Amino acid sequence: MHALADPVRLQLLAALADDGEHSCTAATAAIAVHKSTMSHHFRVLREAGLISARQEGRTRFMRLRRDDIDSRFPGVLDAALVAGRDAAGVRPEAAGRF
Template sequence: MTDAEGHPDVEEIDLVSVLTALADPLRLQVVRDLLADEEGAERHCTSFGLPVSKSTRSHHFKVLRESGLIQQVDRGNSRMAQLRRADIDSRFPGLLSALIT
């Protein structure tokens, strides 16, 4: 069941949703950037330097969150993004490794 923030449970993460989210170059870059970070690292959504408006950036993170690729956590008045590496690896072994360039 999806939580109040829109994060699906691990067993609800769907390959089509994940691949659809990754099909956009900006969202793919966000995931690649998170893959390059230390496991469990959280990043502020503006730290990715996406060349889009705030509303478009919010849309991209919503798609990533609802697909199950990222977890977003409120830290004070900031929203942090964290890759759901273990969840994705358990559902689709090797997928994240294939994204590393």
């Protein structure tokens, strides 16, 4: 739950919510936080088991572990994604499926 307590991490989860794989740069494009701070937030999410990472050359790709989270904690991820969209200022009708 600590990993879900920060608005920046909630925004990151919302950015990764489309079930695809995203580079760190693409996932953080709309979040105005310094690169080293963003690395910290990615590490917290990864260590909490909320995201997985894959390295390809110098690029790291992140993916939300939706199935694993939903099976262990039903409903928690959906609530966190709604909070992440709220923190980012995204209207629900514009967000689509989380």
